[in-house]
Amino acid sequence: MVEHTLRRTPLSRDRVLRAAVALADEAGIESLSMRNLAQELGVVPMALYKHVANKEELLDGMIDAVVGEIDPPVPGAGWKQAVRGRILSARRVLQRHPWAPIAIESRTAATPAVLAYLDSMVGTLSAGGFSADLAHHVMHAMGSRMLGFSQELFDASRNAGRSGAAAAEPPAAPPPEFADRFPHLATIATAAFHDDASVVGTGCDDQFEFEFALDLLLDGIERLHRQGWTSHPA
Amino acid sequence: MVEHTLRRTPLSRDRVLRAAVALADEAGIESLSMRNLAQELGVVPMALYKHVANKEELLDGMIDAVVGEIDPPVPGAGWKQAVRGRILSARRVLQRHPWAPIAIESRTAATPAVLAYLDSMVGTLSAGGFSADLAHHVMHAMGSRMLGFSQELFDASRNAGRSGAAAAEPPAAPPPEFADRFPHLATIATAAFHDDASVVGTGCDDQFEFEFALDLLLDGIERLHRQGWTSHPA
DNA sequence: CCCTCCTGGTGTACGCCGTACACCTGCCCT
DNA sequence: AGGGCAGGTGTACGGCGTACACCAGGAGGG
Incomplete structure (x- = not known):
């Protein structure tokens, strides 16, 4: 029975969570089923339920795991630098786990690690002299960008198809009628000075766009902060 | 057989789409299954497939239907007013269809109506004198807010529970240990000067927060535009 | 006038999903 | 030695999307 006792290290909530994250990372969130996960762990599906209450809680645990990867504030x-740096760290984390935005958005309530992260972010703001009032609105205004979401309308990186980093297929040249039906989109798409200009949502420097929006917000916030903004501006 | 021939108006893609939107509106997106929808229409599930290719295409059709509800630009x-007004109109539409943000985000590619909407938005910008360059970044920066998404981290309105406008249960008072674990969040939550201060994400005036963020972005954009921003600012 | 074809609704069936529930096994503690 | 319990197992149920074969009944041509 040696083979039996040595066969595998016993399950644990932690091992389950880690395997789940790994599976979602490499196969996409849509192939994260209790059955697949169990198979990955060499175990029967129902065994997982001894360590997580159900799939919802599994997802919560996964989210907490990845949010925990975000760098602490410098x-x-x-x-401004503290917030900016931390958000960019969050973005790096989410890029390692492309399923995370979808998972986080689908949850209705925040998990402990997310709350802790946000709390520390508010802490940074108050330490910077923000009123609770302004800090509050700032948190809302940043919204999910706080967690590194690029929240584009069509997010190519969110394909979550199989094999994670698999070569994104060449943008599938915009059909010729595109420019006729959507002339303005075609204009800004082809005016995409970055590397290659192909179709909307591609040929853009994602990182640039993210920082562009982030700095637009941060600069606006800084301005409000400096002029002692309070609930009745104009 | 009169009863048979009169029994119902025949199905059509349009009727299917409309019924699907209605069902999602009142019962939540999670209870929109092909089976439920078919039952609602007094028809066997497979009948739907004569009018939509599959559930994905059904969702695309629904999205196009609601995006079509957004007011044309004044x-x-x-x-600035044109963009602002249109986005607020989009927000009003999405509030009538709380499932739409989730549905739109889950799609990987944009649907025709969404593209048309965005195209017209870019058109407004170029008419306002924006370079293709700046307009491009602006579109990215606004991201899904362009469609009226509030993109909060925890969006109470996104519960999509049954019976649509059913009374959201009283915010379930923050557990006492909350303030200990997340002191900064507790501070900005209780400092919520609006009507009632209860817990993060509630007791806030959603509309105010949305416009706060929107104007933060629009003001920043206006500033860039006025100073003739181009790809190399600082 | 009949026959044929086509449009659109039907019925059955498959493979996936999450998970309830009863069960069994082997270890730790007394 | 024996009892309890933590943790892995097997079976089963109801729901999902949808493939595929079928069939009704109206339209159109001979």
């Missing part, structure tokens, strides 16, 4: 910097 | 105004 201590020295001012609020 | 002709007289400047770009």
